[in-house]
Each structure stands twice: as structure tokens, then as C-alpha cells.
Amino acid sequence: MRALVNVLFVSSEVAPFAKTGGLGDVAAALPRALAARGHDVRIVMPMYARVKAPDRTFETVIGEAVLVLGGTRIVFSVHTADLPGVPGGAKVPVYFVRCSGLYDRPGIYTSDHDEHLRFAVLSWASLVVCQRLGFRPDIVHANDWQTSLIPLLLRTMFTWDRLFAGTRTVLTIHNIGHQGTFGKNALGDAGLADAAHHFHQDQLREGRINFLLTGILYANAITTVSPTYAREVQTPEHGVGLDAFLRQRREVLFGILNGIDEGEWSPETDARIPQPYSAEDLAGKEVNKRALLEGAGLRYYPRVPVMGVVSRLAWQKGFDLCMSVLPRVLAKRQVQLVVLGTGEPQYEKFFSALAFQFPKQVAYKRGFSEPLAHLIEAGSDMFLMPSRYEPCGLNQMYSLRYGTPPIVHRTGGLADTVTPFDAGRRSGNGFVFDHFDESGLGYGVAHALATWGSGEGEDRERWRALQRNGMRARLGWDERVNAYEMVYRMIAPGR
Numbered sequence: 001m002r003a004l005v006n007v008l009f010v011s012s013e014v015a016p017f018a019k020t021g022g023l024g025d026v027a028a029a030l031p032r033a034l035a036a037r038g039h040d041v042r043i044v045m046p047m048y049a050r051v052k053a054p055d056r057t058f059e060t061v062i063g064e065a066v067l068v069l070g071g072t073r074i075v076f077s078v079h080t081a082d083l084p085g086v087p088g089g090a091k092v093p094v095y096f097v098r099c100s101g102l103y104d105r106p107g108i109y110t111s112d113h114d115e116h117l118r119f120a121v122l123s124w125a126s127l128v129v130c131q132r133l134g135f136r137p138d139i140v141h142a143n144d145w146q147t148s149l150i151p152l153l154l155r156t157m158f159t160w161d162r163l164f165a166g167t168r169t170v171l172t173i174h175n176i177g178h179q180g181t182f183g184k185n186a187l188g189d190a191g192l193a194d195a196a197h198h199f200h201q202d203q204l205r206e207g208r209i210n211f212l213l214t215g216i217l218y219a220n221a222i223t224t225v226s227p228t229y230a231r232e233v234q235t236p237e238h239g240v241g242l243d244a245f246l247r248q249r250r251e252v253l254f255g256i257l258n259g260i261d262e263g264e265w266s267p268e269t270d271a272r273i274p275q276p277y278s279a280e281d282l283a284g285k286e287v288n289k290r291a292l293l294e295g296a297g298l299r300y301y302p303r304v305p306v307m308g309v310v311s312r313l314a315w316q317k318g319f320d321l322c323m324s325v326l327p328r329v330l331a332k333r334q335v336q337l338v339v340l341g342t343g344e345p346q347y348e349k350f351f352s353a354l355a356f357q358f359p360k361q362v363a364y365k366r367g368f369s370e371p372l373a374h375l376i377e378a379g380s381d382m383f384l385m386p387s388r389y390e391p392c393g394l395n396q397m398y399s400l401r402y403g404t405p406p407i408v409h410r411t412g413g414l415a416d417t418v419t420p421f422d423a424g425r426r427s428g429n430g431f432v433f434d435h436f437d438e439s440g441l442g443y444g445v446a447h448a449l450a451t452w453g454s455g456e457g458e459d460r461e462r463w464r465a466l467q468r469n470g471m472r473a474r475l476g477w478d479e480r481v482n483a484y485e486m487v488y489r490m491i492a493p494g495r
């Protein structure tokens, strides 16, 4: 393989165009880091309603393309804009697949009857984009179930096209909890009826197909977003039914930790926070704390610690534990809590009720807000992330970078990035609990509050040491991108 490669990166979300979680961040940051190394990276994603911001302009690159999938004629066009924030003047074009009937809906993901079709079309369209633009990808890099049909498409429906003769595929699993399981009619709808024999036959007999499994079976290499999660998904406890398949493919399964995009997330340069600050001078953090609290309708007390949460409110994130632990902590301890998140109703209700019960201590903002997410990272003293499982997690790394020590469950990427603080040795960067239960979380929170202590004098110095350990860690994409280059090289033709 040439030292520099052509990469087609396909994702259902890419920040800042569309984002519900970490995938959106990674699908922007990894292409940026690859482009900075000189690779020719192009991204394909859907043109959702929310992509069309008034200040955004697009150039049309394909006026009309037609796919006939299972007898249905699907017409789409393709428009492009450059990915912002690519360092060193390199360009990363983003190709938006426009098909209003499929993508012009309020959210990014839906539970509509045609969800399988929305992303099967994205997968097909990404390869049509290469054909129409004459882009010869060395690597097609698929992400999660939404783009998991691509490896199989390349091995079946696109084999006739010499353009893809040297193309190899990588599938990155960001979350094995979402697999894209549909009734078997999805097979015909996706234009893959003729490839039925390539699907898992037992499942087909039971009347279902699983997009992610198809990707796991046919991708040349599989990666997931932390070394610990790469081991975990091979166990029945964490594999969500796919562990045996991943064990079979372990020779080509790699855990590569995500990085953070330091162009977006650095307290020294963050334009979204009132006062920049650094590990050397943490005084500015206090200004952000005051702004956060006042904006949230809470009073500012320098010595009372503020715990922050920014999260999708989903089962994965472990907030069930908070339901019993947080009320107890809030009733007994001087601590404040600022939560930003949206998701499943039971968690939204819980945080609303908590804010009602402890109006002087708790503020809950229901919704999605990029600026508030940054302010919470900058203005909180500690960050709570008790995930039940966590493939990588970005928020704990943002927290480390912002001097906001995280309290986490030892799982997946949290285990790989957060190390328990040892006051004696002044080592470690956060608080880690081993057991996913109430006493585990209770211990994590108690340890954090004990380390905070009075918030002054020696206690303050100890806390500063902890903050600096996190702020000085190397968390950027620079180190991670080598590992992706290695995987690309390893699967190149002729190896």
C-alpha cells in the first residue's frame, strides 16, 4: 500500500453537521487527524433536515442518482461542503446524500418502519459517490450498524467495478448495544435479496437480519474504541450476542482508544467559555464556575464543589444508580449538581424531580446544547459518569483536559483513561469504582468529596495536583492516528 491512502469515511453523524453523541465527534476528529497526515479523506453522511443551517452553503456534485433496491426506485442527489477545522490547510470534503423522503425528519435516528432502508441507502450511496466522482478508495471506513452493510456490498454488488479492486474495509464498533436488527424483509428492501446466502443463516431462518453482524463477518478489519472494550465485547457479558463472532475474528480485531479534538476541546483556547485557563493558571476556572452556576440559577460558593453531568440519558449511562445515591448525598453533603442531558423519560423525570427537591443545589437542563456542554466541563469541579458500560467515552477525557476530575465506573474506555487518585503519591487523575451498584457509586462520590475536603489550604493543593495530572495527560488524536494507519496498512492488498 502507498504510504498515503484514499479513505472513504462513512458515518451516520459527523459534528458539527449532525451529532447525538461521541460518534459525531469522532467522525469529524479522526478524518481531520488523517488528513493532517496527508491522506486523502472524504466523508459521506446523510443530508438530514438539521444539516441545512442557514449559513451553510453546499455545492452539488451529483444532480441525480438512482438506486433500485428491492423493486423500489430511490432517487438521491449529493452535495458537498468542507469539514471545518482541518489543520494545516488540508481539505476534507463531506458528501451529503440528499433523499428527502428518507432523511428530512426531525431527528437523526428514528423508530420509523424504514429505518433499515435509510441506512442501507446511505451504504449504497457512499459507493455510488466513489463511482460517480472517480474516487478510488484504498479504505472504506464504516462506523456502527448504520454503515455495516458496506463490506458485504463491496463483496457482492460492486465486485464488477474495477474501481474497488484494491479497496479494503474497516468497521469501527462504537457501541455494540445498537446492532440494527430487523425483520428479514429488510434484506429485500436493502437490495440484498440475491446475497441472502451471505447472511447468518440461523438468524435468517428465525426471520431477522443483523446489520452489525454482517459488518463483523465481512469487514477486512474491525476496530473498537478502547482496548478494554475490545476485550469486553468478546465476552458473553458485554458482547450482546455477538461475542462468539468477535472471538472468531480476534486476529483482525483491534481496540484503539479515541482521542479528543484539541481544536474543539481545550480550556486554553475554548471560545465557548467565558474565561480560558490552563494547568499553570487555574484561576480562570473559577470564573467559569461562577458563570455556570449563575446561568443555572444557583448560588456560587467557592468552597462547595460542583458536580457536572453531560450525557445522553440512556440505560448505558448508569443513571439508575444515581436515583438512590444522589438524593442521599445531596441531603447530607454540601455539594451542587448541574446536569445537561436528554433521553429516556425516566431519567429526565428523575433529574427534574431532583432539581425540584433540592432547588438550591441542583439544576437540570433538559436538551442538547454544545455551549452549555463546554461550560459544564469548564465550570464544574468534578464530573460524574457512572456508565454501566462505555466503549470509550469522550466526556471523561474532556473533563480531564478541563481540570474537572471524573468519577467513573471501571469499564471500557473509562478504565483505560481514568486512574484512581492516590493522595499519598499524588498519582492518578480521577475516581474509579469497581462495582456497578449503589455502594460502588457511593464510594466513588465519597472518595471525590473527601479528596475535595474543605476546598481550601492543603486540601486545595491536593486537589490542584489531581487536576493537573488530568490536564497534562496526552489525550489528542496525534497518538491514536498511528494505530489506524497500522490497521489500514495491515489489510492492504498483497499483505
Ligand code: ADP
Pocket (backbone or CB within 6 Å): 020, 021, 022, 023, 025, 310, 311, 312, 340, 341, 342, 367, 368, 369, 370, 373, 392, 393, 394, 395, 396
Ligand atoms: P456517547 O457517544 O455514548 O453519547 P461520549 O462520551 O463518547 O458518549 O460522547 C458524548 C458526546 O455527546 C460528547 O461530545 C458530549 O459532550 C455530547 N453530548 C451528550 N449529550 C449532550 C447534550 N445534552 N448536550 C450537548 N452535548 C451532549
Ligand code: GLC
Pocket (backbone or CB within 6 Å): 021, 022, 023, 026, 174, 175, 225, 258, 390, 391, 392, 393, 394, 413
Ligand atoms: C459511542 C460510545 C462511546 C464512544 C463513542 C465514540 O457512542 O457509547 O463510549 O466514546 O461512541 O466512539
